[in-house]
Amino acid sequence: MTTRACIVGIGETRYARDKTWSPTTLALNLEAATCAVEDAGLRLADVDGVMPFPGLSNVEEIAANLGLAEVAFASTVHMGGASPVASLLHAGLAVTSGAAKHVLLPAGWAGYSGARARQTVATDAASMPGGGIARDYYVPYGLTAPPQWYALLARRHMAEFGTRPEQLGAIAVAMRRHAQQNPNAVMRGRPMALGDYLASPMIADPYRLLDCCLETDGGAAIVVTSEERARDLARPPVRILAAAAGQPYPADEIVSRKDLFRIGLTSAAPRAFGAAGIRPSDADFAQIYDCFTFEVVQQLEEAGFCKRGEGGAFVEGGRIELGGELPVNTHGGLLSEAHVVGMSHVVEAVKQLRGDAGPRQVAGAELGVVTGFGDFGDGSIAILAR
Amino acid sequence: MSARPLPQLTGLSAAFYAFCKARELRFQRCSGCAAWRHVPRERCGECGSPEFTWERSSGRGRLFTWVVATRSMHPAFPSEPPLAPAVVETDEGVRLVTEVVGCAPAELQIGLPVEVVFEDVSDEVTLPKFRRL
Numbered sequence: 001m002t003t004r005a006c007i008v009g010i011g012e013t014r015y016a017r018d019k020t021w022s023p024t025t026l027a028l029n030l031e032a033a034t035c036a037v038e039d040a041g042l043r044l045a046d047v048d049g050v051m052p053f054p055g056l057s058n059v060e061e062i063a064a065n066l067g068l069a070e071v072a073f074a075s076t077v078h079m080g081g082a083s084p085v086a087s088l089l090h091a092g093l094a095v096t097s098g099a100a101k102h103v104l105l106p107a108g109w110a111g112y113s114g115a116r117a118r119q120t121v122a123t124d125a126a127s128m129p130g131g132g133i134a135r136d137y138y139v140p141y142g143l144t145a146p147p148q149w150y151a152l153l154a155r156r157h158m159a160e161f162g163t164r165p166e167q168l169g170a171i172a173v174a175m176r177r178h179a180q181q182n183p184n185a186v187m188r189g190r191p192m193a194l195g196d197y198l199a200s201p202m203i204a205d206p207y208r209l210l211d212c213c214l215e216t217d218g219g220a221a222i223v224v225t226s227e228e229r230a231r232d233l234a235r236p237p238v239r240i241l242a243a244a245a246g247q248p249y250p251a252d253e254i255v256s257r258k259d260l261f262r263i264g265l266t267s268a269a270p271r272a273f274g275a276a277g278i279r280p281s282d283a284d285f286a287q288i289y290d291c292f293t294f295e296v297v298q299q300l301e302e303a304g305f306c307k308r309g310e311g312g313a314f315v316e317g318g319r320i321e322l323g324g325e326l327p328v329n330t331h332g333g334l335l336s337e338a339h340v341v342g343m344s345h346v347v348e349a350v351k352q353l354r355g356d357a358g359p360r361q362v363a364g365a366e367l368g369v370v371t372g373f374g375d376f377g378d379g380s381i382a383i384l385a386r
Numbered sequence: 387m388s389a390r391p392l393p394q395l396t397g398l399s400a401a402f403y404a405f406c407k408a409r410e411l412r413f414q415r416c417s418g419c420a421a422w423r424h425v426p427r428e429r430c431g432e433c434g435s436p437e438f439t440w441e442r443s444s445g446r447g448r449l450f451t452w453v454v455a456t457r458s459m460h461p462a463f464p465s466e467p468p469l470a471p472a473v474v475e476t477d478e479g480v481r482l483v484t485e486v487v488g489c490a491p492a493e494l495q496i497g498l499p500v501e502v503v504f505e506d507v508s509d510e511v512t513l514p515k516f517r518r519l
């Protein structure tokens with residue numbers, strides 16, 4: 001739906017894989033939050049809404065550490081990597097309705113120095129999407145981790161539509177090129193070509209190592225407020241023209257879906273584009289949640305940037321690179337900047353729309369799309385404008 | 387290597403796996419609209435009916451998709467030899483996560499005809515797996 005809300009502050013920590021740096025997840029959330037509030041020209045005491053990322057932090061510890069004694073709106077969206085962008089919808093509604101004045105959305109995790117994703121995911125059924133379903137029907141067969149779940153879809157897409165490894169590789173290469181223009185990207189200074197991609201070891205065949213997102217330490221946060229309040233703040237506001245979220249059906253089980261490729265974004269995207277009154281081709285850039293390369297193909301298709309089955313061809317030929325028709329993940333994304341659970345995609349969109357993206361600035365960017373993807377295909381999308 | 391995780395035999399999972407232990411692959415079939423379903427659920431998502439019977443599957447189907455888990459992501463599942471968690475679509479149109487046994491990952495093909503076999507993985511638990519026809 002449409003909102004009359006704006007993103008007025010952004011904050012990021014350092015993003016790194018550094019054995020000499022062991023920040024806690026909470027410290028990363030707090031640092032990013034403090035930066036975002038400062039960027040907005042607000043004081044911490046002005047924050048009266050908090051929407052932490054599910055499972056990584058909580059309102060109580062954020063509020064206690066930042067001195068937020070008057071929290072009027074506290075909520076968490078449980079959609080995995082789709083949560084930050086879905087939270088834009090909730091935060092937008094909160095500030096538009098008057099439930100809160102300034103909503104802080106902190107995110108981030110110690111994904112490198114803390115517990116690594118592959119060590120924790122399947123040993124705790126409660127932490128997995130599908131909970132008892134995954135425990136009773138997936139894990140006993142060794143289907144335990146996200147790259148494996150989504151590889152099932154990628155293989156099927158390859159069989160049905162002829163999507164090729166080189167096309168998935170084009171995504172990985174584009175993200176890596178963008179990271180070379182980003183001083184905070186973990187993969188800056190480590191360029192990669194299609195040959196490197198194809199030579200990288202299989203992880204969850206058909207996924208190679210370089211189809212998979214990074215595990216990194218980092219935090220990112222934003223502040224959302226109403227259009228009226230945004231006018232008086234430090235930085236030019238970025239308007240949330242529309243935001244929407246959706247779930248696949250069923251959302252708690254992947255393989256029984258009648259339409260295997262239908263995800264939350266399939267229903268959310270038309271709602272968001274309709275509410276904003278724009279078409280996908282109007283976007284100057286798109287920050288697409290890139291946990292794995294095929295999920296970029298799938299989201300480009302399901303969001304309507306191209307038809308289903310045409311995503312592989314769409315990402316080739318530099319179309320999604322800076323200077324192309326639709327630059328995707330201008331910061332380098334989860335694949336080559338850092339894994340900041342989807343919030344860094346929102347932060348990058350704001351930088352682009354402020355004209356603050358430096359050497360990777362999309363010239364004249366006025367309209368951008370951000371997506372989130374999480375759990376077994378939950379989806380979210382926001383359409384942002386300067 | 388830690389012990390392989392097993393399904394928890396409670397509720398509808400207890401019923402499903404009890405049939406497997408008896409060498410029967412049975413899925414829920416809705417008494418309201420006759421739709422087959424898996425994984426087991428309290429109600430039919432098609433018509434809302436809570437009434438169902440456990441109907442016996444033909445046990446035959448085709449390979450729908452698979453992943454070769456060449457990098458271990460769980461202490462109980464080493465990367466050598468790699469497992470290939472697979473999805474089979476049975477003749478009834480039901481899909482389930484499983485494994486195709488006796489077939490190297492490189493020989494798997496979408497559409498491969500398969501039939502169910504049962505593997506006792508503990509005293510209590512029997513997993514349905516499939517072999518090439």
Ligand SMILES: [Zn+2]
Pocket residue numbers: 416417418419420421430431432433434435
């Ligand atoms: Zn029914």
